[in-house]
Amino acid sequence: MNKYFTLFLVFFSLKISAQKITISGYIEDAINNEKLIGAAAIDVSNNSGTTCNVYGFYSLSIKANVNTEIKFSYLGYQAFPLNIKATKDTIINCKLIANAVLKEVVINAAKQERIENRTDMSRINIPIEQIKNMPALFGEVDVLKALQILPGVQKGGEGTTGIYVRGGGPDQNLILLDGVPVYNPNHLFGFFSIFNADAISNVELIKGGFPARYGGRLSSVIDITMKDGDNKKIHGTAGIGIIASRFTIEGPILKEKASFIVSGRRTYIDVLAQPIIKNQIGGANAGIYFYDLNGKFNWRVNDKNRLFLSGYTGDDAIYGGFKNDYDDGTYQYTSNQKYGLRWGNQTTALRWNKIVNSKLFMNTTLTYTKYRYEIKSDSDSRFDSSGVNLDKSQYIQRISSGIKDYAGRVNFDYRPNNNHYVRFGTTYIYHIFKPGSVQTKITTTTITQDTTQGASQLYSNEGSLYIEDDWKIGEKFSVNAGLHQAYFRVTGKNYLSLQPRISANYRLPFGWALKASYATMTQYLHLLSNQSIGLPTDLWVPVTDKILPQQSQQFALGVARNVYEEYEVSVEGYYKNMSNVIEYKEGVSSFVTSNDWQDRVTRGRGKSMGIELFVQRKFGKTTGWVGYTLSKTTRQFAEKNLGQWYAYKFDRRHDIGITISHIFSEKFDMAANWVYGTGNSISLPIQSYATAPDFFAQSFGGFGGGGGGANTPSLKYYDQLNNVRMRAYHRMDIGFNFHNKKKYGIATWNLSFYNAYNRKNPYFYYQGYNKAGKERIFQISLFPILPSLSYNFKF
Numbered sequence: 001m002n003k004y005f006t007l008f009l010v011f012f013s014l015k016i017s018a019q020k021i022t023i024s025g026y027i028e029d030a031i032n033n034e035k036l037i038g039a040a041a042i043d044v045s046n047n048s049g050t051t052c053n054v055y056g057f058y059s060l061s062i063k064a065n066v067n068t069e070i071k072f073s074y075l076g077y078q079a080f081p082l083n084i085k086a087t088k089d090t091i092i093n094c095k096l097i098a099n100a101v102l103k104e105v106v107i108n109a110a111k112q113e114r115i116e117n118r119t120d121m122s123r124i125n126i127p128i129e130q131i132k133n134m135p136a137l138f139g140e141v142d143v144l145k146a147l148q149i150l151p152g153v154q155k156g157g158e159g160t161t162g163i164y165v166r167g168g169g170p171d172q173n174l175i176l177l178d179g180v181p182v183y184n185p186n187h188l189f190g191f192f193s194i195f196n197a198d199a200i201s202n203v204e205l206i207k208g209g210f211p212a213r214y215g216g217r218l219s220s221v222i223d224i225t226m227k228d229g230d231n232k233k234i235h236g237t238a239g240i241g242i243i244a245s246r247f248t249i250e251g252p253i254l255k256e257k258a259s260f261i262v263s264g265r266r267t268y269i270d271v272l273a274q275p276i277i278k279n280q281i282g283g284a285n286a287g288i289y290f291y292d293l294n295g296k297f298n299w300r301v302n303d304k305n306r307l308f309l310s311g312y313t314g315d316d317a318i319y320g321g322f323k324n325d326y327d328d329g330t331y332q333y334t335s336n337q338k339y340g341l342r343w344g345n346q347t348t349a350l351r352w353n354k355i356v357n358s359k360l361f362m363n364t365t366l367t368y369t370k371y372r373y374e375i376k377s378d379s380d381s382r383f384d385s386s387g388v389n390l391d392k393s394q395y396i397q398r399i400s401s402g403i404k405d406y407a408g409r410v411n412f413d414y415r416p417n418n419n420h421y422v423r424f425g426t427t428y429i430y431h432i433f434k435p436g437s438v439q440t441k442i443t444t445t446t447i448t449q450d451t452t453q454g455a456s457q458l459y460s461n462e463g464s465l466y467i468e469d470d471w472k473i474g475e476k477f478s479v480n481a482g483l484h485q486a487y488f489r490v491t492g493k494n495y496l497s498l499q500p501r502i503s504a505n506y507r508l509p510f511g512w513a514l515k516a517s518y519a520t521m522t523q524y525l526h527l528l529s530n531q532s533i534g535l536p537t538d539l540w541v542p543v544t545d546k547i548l549p550q551q552s553q554q555f556a557l558g559v560a561r562n563v564y565e566e567y568e569v570s571v572e573g574y575y576k577n578m579s580n581v582i583e584y585k586e587g588v589s590s591f592v593t594s595n596d597w598q599d600r601v602t603r604g605r606g607k608s609m610g611i612e613l614f615v616q617r618k619f620g621k622t623t624g625w626v627g628y629t630l631s632k633t634t635r636q637f638a639e640k641n642l643g644q645w646y647a648y649k650f651d652r653r654h655d656i657g658i659t660i661s662h663i664f665s666e667k668f669d670m671a672a673n674w675v676y677g678t679g680n681s682i683s684l685p686i687q688s689y690a691t692a693p694d695f696f697a698q699s700f701g702g703f704g705g706g707g708g709g710a711n712t713p714s715l716k717y718y719d720q721l722n723n724v725r726m727r728a729y730h731r732m733d734i735g736f737n738f739h740n741k742k743k744y745g746i747a748t749w750n751l752s753f754y755n756a757y758n759r760k761n762p763y764f765y766y767q768g769y770n771k772a773g774k775e776r777i778f779q780i781s782l783f784p785i786l787p788s789l790s791y792n793f794k795f
Helices: 002-018 128-132 143-147 269-280 695-699
Strands: 020-029 040-043 048-051 057-063 068-073 080-084 094-096 123-126 153-155 163-165 173-177 200-206 220-226 235-240 244-254 258-267 285-302 305-327 331-355 360-385 388-417 420-443 448-454 458-473 477-490 493-507 513-523 525-528 539-542 550-563 567-584 601-617 622-637 654-663 668-677 687-690 714-717 729-742 745-754 762-769 775-781 786-794
Touching (some): 040 057, 048 057, 057 068, 057 388, 080 094, 123 128, 128 200, 143 200, 388 539, 420 539, 525 567, 567 622
Parallel strands (some): 020 094
Antiparallel strands (some): 020 057, 040 068, 123 200, 153 163, 200 220, 235 244, 235 786, 244 258, 331 360, 360 388, 388 420, 493 513, 513 550, 525 539, 550 567, 567 601, 622 654, 654 668, 668 729, 729 745, 762 775
């Protein structure tokens, strides 16, 4: 009996020593308490670990009653080792010190999770400080322009922020600001984005291998996280540029308890140009500007509960008008004409983070987002004689469109042990669509007419459920598998879509990892976009019984590893097919011409395939990346190009993006970008046939004779859509930063050169006539070399 009792005690002791407990908490910046997304917590003794989620929360299982060394680390921060012998689940909040405040910077591989150890693929994270150091158009740092330099991403046009990922359109990008979808991320016709880099803490691009927690778009997820606000001390930044000024201020409301951040920006082109316009054109009033304002409130209720309230509002406006007065003593005539174009976004998010227990984290969010645009034109006139009104008229027209969302979501992160990371949750969205309407009101001395034309508001319900597990199977294999169930209801029509997702990682010899992924995606929203005009006349519309959801399947295969510890290297190949993509029919305008937008579109298919190479260095005095893409993207519509496949407008065979930043000293650093891309596909006639001469033009001295003169009508023959490529696009940008420490902060002068070697890149082509009256193709270039100077102050 004593022998069995002794054996029981030995077994019980071994069982106790092998028991697992969990340490959890937040990993934050020691200076301002900002969460460190993706920071690592490593159990050095057992060579296992975990990373923080997007809210800075981690959960790590370790052995109970055993001395364990835990190392907390993050890119650009000093690693923090901690020896612990815990007997129960414990909350440990860790604060890391940035290398920038250390006298000596030590580079080591523990600063980041190695790319070959990550299950996911087709995901790129760019440090925000690296983005802020990049050369900028007119001195305005832009997050979306930085993403355009990445492999697999094409820009829309010269200087614009348009994003086309792996052959997809701009509507196929899910752009999130603090978890809230943004429907139009552009300012000033797309030359700038709405994201103020001073208010952002993290930027992540996912272009394939989508985790199950994301849904609703086909091509990419751009997840942008705002700063929480420093809860220790007040500080901020301010900047003055050529076209805009900005400010950011953050600080504690209750020290170590609650904080805020407010960031704003406004252009002043209208203010500078107004005196010139009035001087040149008497009675004229015109201008263009944009502004945006970000704000966030953060309250640490206790160690397990945190509340966040964040918001964004921004607008673009173009306005103008003319006033004419005539009075000869007998007759008096007065006329006023006003026009305007305005578009903008509003977003709000109320978020509650709760640590349910050491293994389970909950995030509950309520959101609101709105996008709208309006074009207006007003004119009125009055004609009098000797104090008697002879005629009075007024004409008012409004063209408007928009979309609003009210949404709620609950997400859970569950870590049963270090080999499983389970995420699950649900989302509900109530959409309100205004696909486009035209209101016209005419008033004269004899009649009054008021009409509204266009589609009425539409209402829809969208919901989803998801579950995914990032599962480490042994030392060499891991898989992320999940399901995304989506639901959409509009005008009595129900749609259901079950979307499986899987990514796998297998460790090869010599430090390489073989990665593969498969993802199906469904999109219930369509964007009607007229690419022939630059105005923001895009219409967001839902699926209907005629217009089906967009769907895609994407396969990807690649290899990746860290080279020399500090370089991330990846090579990926992908194939994507898309169905039910829509475009306007040929010759149809985006402006409202009928009561049903469905009559103006055609439905088709798309394919994209490519190979991408990416090398990135995120830390050290020299940082940057090199990206190369070889790709092909095509479209097919039954009612376009005789039903044949044709090159997509933004199909490019070759794309190269290089960016590099180097710190020479505390007082001086510089950065440079170089981009190259095969020209966009456009449609040009391959033959012109002269028709009957314009005799009316000839009688007034015009060209004639039927020989192809400037006033001789001709028929154009196109063999297919997008049959010609524009000239290749390439450009270099260079920026220099000069820093000077002041008593109350750091002052920085930035000198940038956009298109430094003055390349005349094509913006668009048009057909015209030369001096000899012969038809030819002319190229319009937009930006020559553009220097810019800005002053920034950090306090």
